[in-house]
Amino acid sequence: MQHILCSDLEGVFVPEIWINVAEKTGVEELRLTTRDISDYNLLMDKRLSVLDANGLTLADIQAVIKKIDPLPGALEFLDAIRAERQIIIVSDTFLEFAGPLMEKLGRPTLFCNCLKVDGSGRIIGYELRQADGKKKTTLALQNLNYRVIAFGDSYNDISMLQTADSAFLFRPPENVVQEFPQIPVAYEYDKLMGLIKGAVSS
C-alpha cells in the first residue's frame, strides 16, 4: 500500500497566525482563541468585527502575514518529505491568510477554509468548507487506497489522528500529551521524520 501524509499547519509548520497578526498589528483583541471564546463562529465574528473596528482589510492582514516566517526547519522537513511522498496539509485557517506562508513553504497542497471579501477588500465573512475537515480528509484518502500517516499538535487534530493508520503529535501542549498517552510524540522534525519512516516500513 502507498502511504500519504496528512498534517496540521499552525504549530507544525508555521506559527499561530492570529497570534502573530495580533502581535504585528498591535491589536491585542486578535489574540483571542477558542480558549477564550469556545464557540468558533462567535470567535470569528468577534475577530472580524475587531478587524473592521481597526480598519484592517484583507490586504493589511496579508501584508502582516508576509512578515511571518515558517517555523525554523519546516521548509527543509517538508522538502525532504515531498522528495519521497505526497502530503496534504489540512487546516482550519483561511486560504487568503495562509497564502504567503504556503509560498514560503514551496506551496504544498493545503485543504482549508476561505474568506468572503467585498470589493473594497473588507473581510465580510468566511466559509467553513466542512465540519471536521481533517478527519474527513483522512477518510477520503483512505478511500483512495492510501495508508494515512497523520500528525498535528492539538485537540482539533485528534479526530484526524485517531482515524489515520499511523499518527503522531508534534510539539503538543502538555495537557494533550497527558490526555492521549497512546499517541507517540515528537518535538523536533528529525524525530518526527524517524517516526514517519518507521510507520512507512512497518
Add this chain to the structure above:
Amino acid sequence: MQHILCSDLEGVFVPEIWINVAEKTGVEELRLTTRDISDYNLLMDKRLSVLDANGLTLADIQAVIKKIDPLPGALEFLDAIRAERQIIIVSDTFLEFAGPLMEKLGRPTLFCNCLKVDGSGRIIGYELRQADGKKKTTLALQNLNYRVIAFGDSYNDISMLQTADSAFLFRPPENVVQEFPQIPVAYEYDKLMGLIKGAVSS
C-alpha cells in the same frame, strides 16, 4: 464553494513518459501503448520483461527520465494556478518515474501508482492504487465540499471529466474531440487558464 483543480499529468504537463524512455534508451519495444496491447496489465508485464531483457534497472530509467523536461510553459502555468488555488494531479504513471519530472514542476501533489523494486534496483512489479483513480479522486474531493475543475487529454480522463463540476480537454487527439463534443477544448495554457477562471467565477 471553494474550487479545486484535478488534472492529468502526461500530455498535459509532461510528455508521455514511456515513449520518451523508449526514445532515450533506444529500446523501441518500450513504445508499446494501450493502443498496441489494450490490456493494461499485459502491457505492463511486457514492459517490465523488456526492461529486464535489456538489463534496465529503476535507476537507469530514472536517469533517462531526469533528462526529460516538462512541456514548455507547464511550470509557469502550474505556478500561476498554485498561487491562487489547490491542484491535485492524478495519473496512471508510477511515483518512481514521475519523481524527477514533479521536481521540475515544483512538486505539486501527485496521486498515482507505484512500483515494486527489489534490493538490486530491478523493477519486479507494480501496484495500481485503485481502478478508475481519477474519477474516484474527483468524487473524494467533491465529498470534501470542493467544486472540482478537471482537465486531461484523453480517454483515460473522460470519467474524471464527466464527474467533475467543470471539465476541459487540453490538447486532445482529434478523435477524442469528435467523440466528446460537449467538453470545451484548449490547446494552449493561456486558453486553459481562461476556461478555469470562467469556471471559478460562474
